[in-house]
Amino acid sequence: MKFDQQVLILKKDGEADKRLADLRIKTLEEIIAGQAAQIASLQKQLDQVKQQVQEIGKCTDFCVSSRSPLLFLPASRWRACP
16 A cells, blocks of 8 residues: 555656756747847847848948938048038
8 A cells, every 4th residue: 555655656756857857848938939030130230230231331421410320431532511
């Protein structure tokens, strides 16, 4: 009788350990899915920013105001903002 009780306790402990492990796996999978979505969103933002930078780089109509001079441009390309 005592042996049967010990076996039952060990069996219940094993089942509890399995449920806990399953819960941990599910939680980690949810975290991974959330992080994957966040990475995709950040990648999209990065791509948009890269595109904007490329468009700015192609722009030839720069202007300089007294508040924000673009010192990286050659003086021959400076002009006052309207």
